[in-house]
Amino acid sequence: MPQTLITRAHLLSLDPAIGDLPQADILIEADRIARIAPRIDAPHARRIDAAGRLVLPGLINAHIHTWETALRGIGGNWAGLDYFNYFHGRLAPLYTPEDTYLGTLAGAFSQMDAGVTTIFDWCHNNSTPEHTDAAIQALQASGIRAVFGHGTIKPKPRPGERHFSEIPHPVAEIRRLRLGALSDDQARVTLAMAILGPDYATLEVCRQDFRAALDFDLLSSAHAWGRPNRLVPGGYRQLAAEGLLAGRHNVVHANYFEDDEVRLLIDHGASITATPGVEMQFHARRPLSGRVRAAGGLPSIGVDSEVGNKGDMFDLMRTTLLVERMYANQDAFAALAGQASAGAAVGTGGSPIKTTAVRTREVLEWATRGNAAALGMAERIGSLAPGKQADLIMIERSRPHILSTQDPVQAVVSYAQPNDVSLVMIAGEVVKEDGVLRHAGRLDTTALQASAQRLMRESGVPIV
Numbered sequence: 001m002p003q004t005l006i007t008r009a010h011l012l013s014l015d016p017a018i019g020d021l022p023q024a025d026i027l028i029e030a031d032r033i034a035r036i037a038p039r040i041d042a043p044h045a046r047r048i049d050a051a052g053r054l055v056l057p058g059l060i061n062a063h064i065h066t067w068e069t070a071l072r073g074i075g076g077n078w079a080g081l082d083y084f085n086y087f088h089g090r091l092a093p094l095y096t097p098e099d100t101y102l103g104t105l106a107g108a109f110s111q112m113d114a115g116v117t118t119i120f121d122w123c124h125n126n127s128t129p130e131h132t133d134a135a136i137q138a139l140q141a142s143g144i145r146a147v148f149g150h151g152t153i154k155p156k157p158r159p160g161e162r163h164f165s166e167i168p169h170p171v172a173e174i175r176r177l178r179l180g181a182l183s184d185d186q187a188r189v190t191l192a193m194a195i196l197g198p199d200y201a202t203l204e205v206c207r208q209d210f211r212a213a214l215d216f217d218l219l220s221s222a223h224a225w226g227r228p229n230r231l232v233p234g235g236y237r238q239l240a241a242e243g244l245l246a247g248r249h250n251v252v253h254a255n256y257f258e259d260d261e262v263r264l265l266i267d268h269g270a271s272i273t274a275t276p277g278v279e280m281q282f283h284a285r286r287p288l289s290g291r292v293r294a295a296g297g298l299p300s301i302g303v304d305s306e307v308g309n310k311g312d313m314f315d316l317m318r319t320t321l322l323v324e325r326m327y328a329n330q331d332a333f334a335a336l337a338g339q340a341s342a343g344a345a346v347g348t349g350g351s352p353i354k355t356t357a358v359r360t361r362e363v364l365e366w367a368t369r370g371n372a373a374a375l376g377m378a379e380r381i382g383s384l385a386p387g388k389q390a391d392l393i394m395i396e397r398s399r400p401h402i403l404s405t406q407d408p409v410q411a412v413v414s415y416a417q418p419n420d421v422s423l424v425m426i427a428g429e430v431v432k433e434d435g436v437l438r439h440a441g442r443l444d445t446t447a448l449q450a451s452a453q454r455l456m457r458e459s460g461v462p463i464v
Contacts, residue, residue, distance in 0.1 A: 004048065025039055026040075058117025066111075068305050070102060071091065100123075117392075119146050219375070290327065299370050320363055
């Protein structure tokens with residue numbers, strides 16, 4: 001059995017029993033962590049020296065649409081319905097399977113390069129089985145661990161066609177994948193159903209989709225906001241009343257949900273993933289991360305789409321931290337009712353807020369343990385402990401922007417950048433070493449850029 005020994009690491013295990021170790025050796029056998037201790041003798045193991053570096057669980061991105069990656073930098077100024085009108089209405093119908101493959105492969109490599117070892121790839125441009133197969137093949141070629149969320153397209157209906165909200169998820173396609181390419185729930189790429197849910201589908205379609213996920217024993221996930229225009233007015237209240245929340249389910253966004261609906265989801269074991277970077281571009285209601293935390297749940301966060309926002313989890317952790325603190329501080333000031341200056345020392349301009357609403361370690365936990373739980377993989381990934389998958393990253397602390405950071409958790413959340421990630425390991429396989437992705441040559445960058453240029457030219461989508 002092949003062994004790898006990582007030595008002299010400053011370990012952030014994210015495991016409550018192991019904690020942080022200023023100096024630790026980590027022994028990996030095949031795809032799993034065998035042992036963690038201050039010193040381990042393994043004379044036949046391949047050795048990786050981590051002296052002066054941080055080692056922690058690989059980051060997990062709980063919501064991303066990698067198929068869109070080729071079209072970065074077109075949506076940074078979008079508002080209203082621009083995303084749906086431009087991307088789903090005009091760009092998505094032009095995608096070929098090759099476009100899907102290239103975008104997905106580029107997205108997966110980008111995530112690994114930035115220290116992400118697992119993604120929930122929410123693929124909702126599956127107009128043909130060939131598009132689906134291309135996306136799966138790209139994920140498998142990249143080496144990333146992924147939950148592939150099989151979604152459905154959202155075109156504007158032609159005369160005589162049904163609206164997408166009236167069309168159940170294609171069960172035959174799920175069956176094909178469940179019996180074929182994604183039959184193994186322990187494989188590096190596994191299957192989930194990215195369904196429409198109560199905001200985007202009729203009640204009858206919701207009934208069929210949730211029951212299908214139960215029948216196939218799959219995690220299901222749905223975008224939902226809780227706006228007045230949702231197609232099932234009672235939302236998840238109605239689905240819970242009909243017993244449809246019996247399986248594993250993930251909700252994305254939910255910014256406009258009332259507290260009782262958030263509590264209902266948590267009580268039914270569902271997860272809620274916030275995507276603050278995208279949500280704050282289009283919405284004024286706070287992300288659900290803090291509200292889930294307040295309700296006793298474990299928050300989950302994801303990048304979402306890269307068409308208008310940077311897609312790395314370091315950037316997302318910082319955004320999440322700042323947004324949550326901003327809303328919490330506003331609440332705290334409002335509660336003081338005009339006493340904002342009470343207790344401030346003269347000449348300091350100080351703040352009456354005496355505690356930090358969300359701490360850096362919490363956000364790191366959301367990006368690891370929280371996201372592993374949201375994907376139903378907490379027993380396998382999200383922390384470093386014997387028996388778990390060897391999904392980990394190593395972060396350098398020698399560059400000027402991170403040098404001399406005193407607290408290792410703040411170093412990761414507040415200072416680290418993708419180019420600080422020198423090593424990425426997934427299932428015991430080194431996929432990035434000495435700052436270089438091993439399989440990046442599998443991506444034809446010329447073809448990727450040609451794909452993007454053709455899609456923009458043929459769609460006529462403007463840069464606004």
